[in-house]
Amino acid sequence: xxxxxxxxxxxxxxxxxxxxxxxxxxxxxxxxxxxxxxxxxxxxxxxxxxxxxxxxxxxxxxxxxxxxxxxxxxxxxxxxxxxxxxxxxxxxxxxxxxxxx
Numbered sequence: 001x002x003x004x005x006x007x008x009x010x011x012x013x014x015x016x017x018x019x020x021x022x023x024x025x026x027x028x029x030x031x032x033x034x035x036x037x038x039x040x041x042x043x044x045x046x047x048x049x050x051x052x053x054x055x056x057x058x059x060x061x062x063x064x065x066x067x068x069x070x071x072x073x074x075x076x077x078x079x080x081x082x083x084x085x086x087x088x089x090x091x092x093x094x095x096x097x098x099x100x101x
Contacts, residue, residue, distance in 0.1 A: 059083055 070076040
């Protein structure tokens with residue numbers, strides 16, 4: 001969905017740009033974000049356009065470890081794992097202690 005700014009009025013150029021961008025996005029792979037044309041040269045031959053690399057995200061690792069603690073079935077339905085800064089969590093714990101006493 002596209003929305004204009006201000007009063008929301010779009011010029012013909014605004015609409016043309018938005019439609020061109022939407023058409024471009026339809027040609028992008030939702031998994032890797034590349035387009036077929038990036039992998040072929042002008043003659044249609046395969047080109048090594050990208051190199052895949054591995055990267056370990058420590059935040060994602062923390063989330064995965066916590067997700068393993070969520071129970072199966074009804075007890076775990078709707079449970080989400082969030083990352084919050086450690087100092088915020090510590091402050092929340094202290095606040096919870098004060099309100100429970």
